[in-house]
Amino acid sequence: MPKRPKLRTVEKYTPPYSLNQFPSGFALNLGKEIVYALATRKTDRLEGSDWEEIFAGLVGADWKPSNVGLDDVVFQQTAWGAKTVKNKKPFTVKKVRLISGRNSPVFSYGDEKVSGRPPDELGGKILEIFNERVAAIKKNYKHLRTVVLIKGAGLLELSVFEFDTVMYDLDMYSWSWNKRGNLEGKKTKSDIHKFTWQPHGSQLTIIEDVPDNRLSIRIRQPTPLDKSQILEELQFDDSWVEVIE
Numbered sequence: 001m002p003k004r005p006k007l008r009t010v011e012k013y014t015p016p017y018s019l020n021q022f023p024s025g026f027a028l029n030l031g032k033e034i035v036y037a038l039a040t041r042k043t044d045r046l047e048g049s050d051w052e053e054i055f056a057g058l059v060g061a062d063w064k065p066s067n068v069g070l071d072d073v074v075f076q077q078t079a080w081g082a083k084t085v086k087n088k089k090p091f092t093v094k095k096v097r098l099i100s101g102r103n104s105p106v107f108s109y110g111d112e113k114v115s116g117r118p119p120d121e122l123g124g125k126i127l128e129i130f131n132e133r134v135a136a137i138k139k140n141y142k143h144l145r146t147v148v149l150i151k152g153a154g155l156l157e158l159s160v161f162e163f164d165t166v167m168y169d170l171d172m173y174s175w176s177w178n179k180r181g182n183l184e185g186k187k188t189k190s191d192i193h194k195f196t197w198q199p200h201g202s203q204l205t206i207i208e209d210v211p212d213n214r215l216s217i218r219i220r221q222p223t224p225l226d227k228s229q230i231l232e233e234l235q236f237d238d239s240w241v242e243v244i245e
Helices: 027-041 048-057 104-109 120-139 227-233
Strands: 073-075 078-086 095-102 145-150 156-166 171-176 183-187 191-196 203-209 216-219
Touching: 027 156, 027 216, 048 078, 048 145, 078 095, 078 183, 095 145, 095 191, 104 120, 120 145, 120 171, 120 183, 120 191
Parallel strands: 078 145
Antiparallel strands: 073 078, 095 203, 145 156, 156 216, 171 183, 183 191, 191 203
16 A cells, blocks of 8 residues: 655634634623723714724724725734624624625616616625625635624613624525615525615615624713813823914
């Protein structure tokens, strides 16, 4: 029997942590970020860009805001798109609607109009646009994920989960126009609603299942910091401001 050849070991890249299993200290540090935000802002507003920056800091990654919205956070060969969504019950909600961005057949394919087009043909083009974006980013990264922050009332209850960002098989979905004039995509075999596309604005919304093993935290409302107190702590004086006439 011939001797088996000796091969060099191929080093395989692994992401910084397993999918949806956030690093040690992640939950506590997220809580600190939210408490700080609530204490220093007049409102409980926390937008997508805030979440991108916070998440990047929590996992030791780089925050690189992207027009595509699929690779806003980068760590070595792993990239994340970061999304926020409001829900009154972040601990128990089963599905959330995530805005993926503009998917315009008029712009991407040069179509003159979308009204009156066969829904399956139009829906296929919309998914092809999304798939092309994902494929382009996956050329640069071994792993592509989406991380979602579900925001409860006042940011006092929060849940986080993530999933692999994938391309969709066009043959698995059927499309139809709903009563509001929006295009809906459903899984052909199960009739489960997965996509909604709005002709006005070309916005595509993707409905995602929220896993039971989501990370959930509850925050105690902090006392807002007084502006004059902060300035005093900084030892502010008028010389810090130069008026340019």
